[in-house]
Amino acid sequence: MQIRTRLTLLFLLLSACILAAVLFGVHWLFKKNTEETFFQGLDSKIELTAQTVLTNENALRPLAHDWIAPEGDTLPFRENITVFDNSYTRVFSMRLGAVPVSFNDLEEIYQKGETRFKHFNLLALGKKINTQAAQYVVVAEGYCDPVEVENLRNILIYSFLIGMVLVALSGWYYAGKVLQPMSQIVNEVERIQPSDLSRRVATSGSHDELARMAETFNNLLDRVEQAFQMQRMFVSNVSHELKNPLTAIRAQLDVTLQRERAPEAYRKALQSVLEDITDLTETEQKLLQLARLYNSPQNIEFSPTRLDELLWQAVEQLKKQHPDYQSSIEFGEMPETEEGLLISGSEPLLRLALLNLMNNACKYSPDKSVRIHAIFKPNGAHIIEVIDNGPGIPEAEHALIFEPFYRSARHLTVKGTGIGLSLVKSILTLHQIELSVENPSNGGTVFRLIFP
Numbered sequence: 136m137q138i139r140t141r142l143t144l145l146f147l148l149l150s151a152c153i154l155a156a157v158l159f160g161v162h163w164l165f166k167k168n169t170e171e172t173f174f175q176g177l178d179s180k181i182e183l184t185a186q187t188v189l190t191n192e193n194a195l196r197p198l199a200h201d202w203i204a205p206e207g208d209t210l211p212f213r214e215n216i217t218v219f220d221n222s223y224t225r226v227f228s229m230r231l232g233a234v235p236v237s238f239n240d241l242e243e244i245y246q247k248g249e250t251r252f253k254h255f256n257l258l259a260l261g262k263k264i265n266t267q268a269a270q271y272v273v274v275a276e277g278y279c280d281p282v283e284v285e286n287l288r289n290i291l292i293y294s295f296l297i298g299m300v301l302v303a304l305s306g307w308y309y310a311g312k313v314l315q316p317m318s319q320i321v322n323e324v325e326r327i328q329p330s331d332l333s334r335r336v337a338t339s340g341s342h343d344e345l346a347r348m349a350e351t352f353n354n355l356l357d358r359v360e361q362a363f364q365m366q367r368m369f370v371s372n373v374s375h376e377l378k379n380p381l382t383a384i385r386a387q388l389d390v391t392l393q394r395e396r397a398p399e400a401y402r403k404a405l406q407s408v409l410e411d412i413t414d415l416t417e418t419e420q421k422l423l424q425l426a427r428l429y430n431s432p433q434n435i436e437f438s439p440t441r442l443d444e445l446l447w448q449a450v451e452q453l454k455k456q457h458p459d460y461q462s463s464i465e466f467g468e469m470p471e472t473e474e475g476l477l478i479s480g481s482e483p484l485l486r487l488a489l490l491n492l493m494n495n496a497c498k499y500s501p502d503k504s505v506r507i508h509a510i511f512k513p514n515g516a517h518i519i520e521v522i523d524n525g526p527g528i529p530e531a532e533h534a535l536i537f538e539p540f541y542r543s544a545r546h547l548t549v550k551g552t553g554i555g556l557s558l559v560k561s562i563l564t565l566h567q568i569e570l571s572v573e574n575p576s577n578g579g580t581v582f583r584l585i586f587p
């Protein structure tokens with residue numbers, strides 16, 4: 136069922152309940168009021184009878200109990216006033232032929248002093264009247280014409296039906312009007328294609344729910360567009376990164392094969408090709424890690440890892456890969472227990488991140504050295520600083536260096552892929568480790584890691 140129909144039906148049901156309750160109340164009050172007025176009339180008649188008939192008590196005589204309807208009389212549907220003495224004997228009646236009041240009703244009037252009751256289809260009021268000499272029961276009864284109440288009931292029923300038709304029409308109209316911006320948003324979103332992600336849903340500028348929904352859609356589109364752009368950039372950068380070494384390999388092989396050469400020349404050419412292939416493999420490994428971090432971070436397993444061991448392992452690996460690089464580790468105050476050194480994380484990834492930072496530090500420093508400073512905190516917010524004596528990183532590049540494939544124009548002659556720091560950033564973000572860069576006043580660069 137469409138929301139518009141559902142809203143209209145809901146509105147109709149609600150209005151029907153409220154209107155029916157109000158109209159029913161009006162009908163009930165009117166009926167009650169009419170009866171009240173009628174009983175007030177009967178009461179006046181009783182008072183009048185008491186003042187006229189009961190002033191001359193000696194003249195009151197028992198009347199015949201049996202009644203005979205006179206010719207053409209429509210009894211008992213007639214008004215009547217009857218007086219009974221304390222032995223329930225009828226001593227006065229305006230209509231001799233009227234059906235007398237039952238013994239039970241008289242008994243009740245005597246006990247309660249005043250009772251309203253129904254006598255056939257007549258409404259009756261009975262009252263106990265005390266005179267100086269005796270007690271009497273005076274009963275006044277009459278036909279309360281229901282025509283006014285019935286008329287009102289019919290008017291109310293018609294009003295209810297007309298009201299419901301109006302409510303259904305207006306509900307349908309307003310539900311359509313309220314939902315119109317929503318349909319507009321749906322139409323606009325449907326028009327957005329992957330080839331044109333710059334389109335956005337029009338926002339009304341108000342602060343209502345629909346404006347918020349449009350804004351949410353736009354925010355989602357911002358993120359989708361960003362992701363698409365990232366992906367496009369990634370693909371074009373990857374192909375560029377692969378193209379350059381492949382072109383170089385091809386050119387070297389072409390040149391080498393152009394003529395017959397000495398074995399030494401072949402060896403040199405193959406050595407150079409091997410180096411290019413090693414670089415390519417390294418790039419491919421980094422890309423694979425980056426893709427894994429982007430695509431399925433939830434599959435990466437965390438385990439308790441000793442931070443000091445991690446640093447030693449990274450330093451060792453650096454030494455193995457680049458025997459000419461120098462590294463040193465300074466530990467601040469060591470924790471008392473081994474638990475104080477433990478962090479939760481993926482050991483291979485954290486080692487890779489530290490290795491990349493150390494590698495860069497040595498690569499970009501003239502003295503090819505890196506200094507690690509580790510400060511252990513009792514609350515686990517350990518700090519690791521990777522310090523070098525290199526040229527430093529200009530402030531303007533601080534945000535850029537973590538973008539995939541970003542390489543500073545100052546270092547284009549240095550071998551590199553531009554993936555290292557983005558990989559470091561992704562790994563540290565996954566571990567909720569804060570990473571910042573600083574250029575100390577005495578030169579060089581400090582990469583600071585603050586553990587959660």
Ligand code: ADP
Pocket residue numbers: 495496497499523525526527528536541542543544546550551552553554555556557580
């Ligand atoms: P790559 O080193 O392969 O170029 P990275 O992502 O590791 O890629 O680094 C990005 C850029 O950040 C580098 O091109 C370099 O300009 C700069 N950079 C990284 N580390 C340092 C450092 N320790 N000192 C100076 N510049 C650095």
